[in-house]
Amino acid sequence: MELFMSKIRIAVSVFLVLLLNGAYAQNTNKRLLNLKDNNVVKVGKNIITLDELDKTFNEMNNLASVYGKNITKKEVLDLMVDDYIIKDRIKEEKLVLDESMYNQELNMMKYQYSMMKQEKNPNFQFDEAEFKKYIEQEGKLNYVDFEDKIKQKVLVKQFLYKQAGPKLQELARKTFESSREFPVSIPNQQGGVDTFNSLKEIYDQNEESFIQPSMVVLKHIYFRTIDQAGPMNAADKSAIKSRAEDALKLLKAGGDFDTICLRFSDDPTAKELVEDPDTKTKHRGYIGPFPISGKMAKATREKYGDVIYSALSSLQKGKMTDIVESQYGYHIFYAVNKKDKSFVAYEEAKSQIVQQLKSFEEQTVVQNTYLDLIKDLRKKTDINYFMKEYE
Incomplete structure (x- = not known):
């Protein structure tokens, strides 16, 4: 379970950095359009400046402990370019916001905020007004803009799930009872992957995870x-x-x-x-x-x-x-x-293992859908670099 939660934490952390930088980009693009020596790349009608790139690069490298490595400035720029590309594509879809998904994402942000506060004070109690104040002070954007950014993230998610629909339906039918559904590979804490040939093998090789202290x-x-x-x-x-x-x-x-x-x-x-x-x-x-x-x-x-x-x-x-x-x-x-101290028996743990496998495979399907989509959209988007070292 911790493996999948760590992936969620990474996704939330990266989103927060891009979200906060997005507010900066909106305020600076118009002002810097004519300062060509400060422009790095033009993505469709959008300009990414060197100031924006430097700001995002510094913020994302503060997350080096989450990534396990420092991210390069070129990698950061690629993420920013992809962000503009996917947003333009979603505008064409005219999607209706899924309110339940929006509330889920917002609650996840509140949960992350609460966990951070509880690290300093175990008796911390969530307060809506304090949360809004924190967003405005730390994020340097008003709370309405913050909500709009989350809505944009949800629309991206809706779009990706729509694109990945057939594969996700196939995944939903999996039971992991048949040998035909194996082997499966799961990332480990060392940065590699572990391969398993049955649910029982996963259980046996992760025995400590099923001990209740x-x-x-x-x-x-x-x-x-x-x-x-x-x-x-x-x-x-x-x-x-x-x-x-x-x-x-x-x-x-x-x-x-x-x-x-x-x-x-x-x-x-x-x-x-x-x-x-x-x-x-x-x-x-x-x-x-x-x-x-x-x-x-x-x-x-x-x-x-x-x-x-x-x-x-x-x-x-x-x-x-x-x-x-x-x-x-x-x-x-x-x-x-x-x-x-007690042990969770295999029969009791089996449904939990299946749920975790499906959660991981769902993330993999959506991630691969995103990468394939970005690869295709990059070919169709007018991208002009002003600084050759970032091409």
Whole structure:
């Protein structure tokens, strides 16, 4: 699953760079049309300037860790040329925007934004106004233009799916039950590909992916000691610690955890009753599963620190911690449930493997459709280079 999610992240990151640069291009093309020594290439009626190319090149090389390598200026220019070509072709189609696809893309952007924020603050809660503010400040374009750019991306996607229709229909019929549908090749983390001859072979050779680590399922009462300006001063922090101690006294005296959570917690989840999917019980301040074994546990330990990890890994179901401090504030954790390490059986994992294979093959079909289309459109488009080194 992580393999395919990483591909989505790359696509979103690249799109954001081109999206933000697109706003710059719109503002500069008319102004620089007559400065021929600054023009790199003319694509139909569109001019790409050296300033635009340099800006996009610098921004895309900030994504070198995502690509795994630095991208050359010529490669960046080719992407910009292709972007103009495909947009002109889509205008001819007069497609009607698919609103559900648009909402999906917009929600993906919001998800990426939330993940980025949660890396810095695990208690981050999405806020629509803050998201719009972030887009306008970081993207240097107003939110309406941002939405228009996403709509353009969706129209490109609709067009490609339309072109790839017959192949996608054939893919939808695949079950991967027959040997005729194998072998399949899947990219690996080393940049190569692994070839498999059956679903069972994929399962056997990726055994670690089907291990559910030991987990403690948590809820908490949270006392914030950090705000937009940074950590609070010592006096304010001391007052907050006193509030946490008051809450702990009530809990130790037999007080109901959810009632005290609603009264004291700074976490917005305290206001909601969330059902735990396994115990079917509802809780305030619900966090969910916290891995305490395997690779995921190592990542959470690095993120939250040894003190919190040690307190939670030893916590038994139905028990609570004392006050535990993190970089974000004070917490009192409660174990809603505790789950031992387990293996996902092959029969249970099979549908998940098929779904991942179809997802990867769908991306491959659409990508190849795009490359074939661009190759054909380049032959039909008037492309004139002003700087020979970029031809």
